[in-house]
Amino acid sequence: MPTTTYTVTGMTCGHCVNSVTAEISKIEGVTSVDVDLASGAVRVDSSTPIPTTTISAAVDEAGYQLAD
Template identity: 65%
Template sequence: MTTTTYRVTGMTCGHCVNSVSSEISGIDGVRDVTVDLGSGQVTVTSEAPLDPAAVRAAVDEAGYELVDA
């Protein structure tokens, strides 16, 4: 298992958290997504390292922006 933390901007409420969690959970291999609304931190546990482009596309689909580390 691999755990990676990303920073997402634009989230302001529980609906935002649910949207981001739902989209990232749809990526193959993702086992868990935890979102901290206050900090914008999104922690993803997956079977293997994820393609950053896939994570960015999922966050974009949810309507938010992935901040480059």
């Protein structure tokens, strides 16, 4: 089970965490999402590798961005 960690910018509250979690959780193959508000770290566990572009699109849909 692949685990990948990303950094999301712009999150400031629990609602932000919920939005990012919900959007990433919709991606086929994602088994769990853990978002740390303080650091912006987002850990994604999946049954198969998920392209970064797919994660980025989900984060964008939630209104935030992956850090470069």
